[in-house]
Amino acid sequence: MNDLQALPARETGDASPDTRQRILEAAFNCLVARGYAALSVRDIAKDAGVNHALISYYFGGKDRLVIAVLDDANRKLLERQQHLHEEPVGFAEKWAMARRFYQSDLSSGFVRVQAELWxxxxxxxxxxxxxxxxxxxxxxxxxxGVRDAFQAYQVDLPAVFSAEAIATLLSEFWLGMEFSQLIGAHGETARHDATLDAIEVLLRTLDARTAPAASKPKGQRQVKRTRSRP
Known part of the structure; x- marks a missing residue:
């Protein structure tokens, strides 16, 4: 008789959202505390208060479980970020809010979980x-987000400074900053903060330049076209 056959019927019936969520939360906490290499299915089950066989039943194994953990967190955070992009505020304020979100994600353990799986x-x-x-x-x-900024700012840049190029710089810088902080390279924090501050100052300058045009009646706006569109 295998482990699942030995479980009570109530634990082997249709997938219970509550049981599944408890496993996801326990796995998330284990990833944050111990990392992927030391991740134990039995420890996760113990923390979730379920039989370890249920992890295979619900998720099919350790790797599928950790991807489900990432998906569970990603779904909520991507929705949060999408709402941020839709906020009727300047791009500098969106940048400042994104920085606050990052600190929250760092504290919650999400950044660690993502880095562990990477x-x-x-x-x-x-x-x-x-x-x-x-x-x-x-x-x-x-x-x-960068494409939205290009459209709003209408800045005149050489073609090599495409939305894709700038978005890549931002994404890879941010990911590098995350790994640096996670491994304890705190001596670099001041440089990271200075870089993030510089981008925010740039965005505030661009926001200020576009604000007068945005306040004019639509027919009176004078829009400066870019030589390269994203």
Whole structure:
């Protein structure tokens, strides 16, 4: 008799959202506390208060479980970021809000969970195939925000400074900053903060330049066209 056959009927019936969510939360906490390499299905089950066989029943194994953990957190945070982009405020204020969100995500453990799965993906091909589309979703969100800024600012830049190029700079800088902070390179924090501050100052300058045009009646606006559109 296998473990699932030995479980009470109430634990092997249809997937219970409450049980599934308890497993996800326990796995998230274990990833934050111990990391992927030390992640134990039995420890997760113990923390969730369920039989360890239920993890296979609900998720099919450790790697599928950690991707489900990432998806559960990603869904909420991507929705939060999408709402941020839709806020009727300047891009500098959106940038400042994104920085506050980052500090919250760092404190909650989400940044650690994402980094753990990124590192594990280097040697785990199956995990990597599942992880990459999730990180690409974040990069796409950054690209969408930069495209919105290009459209709003109408700045005249050389063609090489495309929305894609700037979004890549922002995304890769941010990811590098996350890894640096997670491994304890606190000596670099001041430089990171200075860079984030500089971008915010630039955005505030551009916001101020576009504000007068935005306040004019539509027919009176004089819009400066870019040589390159995203």
């Amino acid at each position: 590192a594990a993906s280097l040697s785990n091909v199956e995990l990597r195939e599942q992880f990459l589309p999730r990180i690409q979703a974040w990069k796409q969100l950054v690209l969408n």
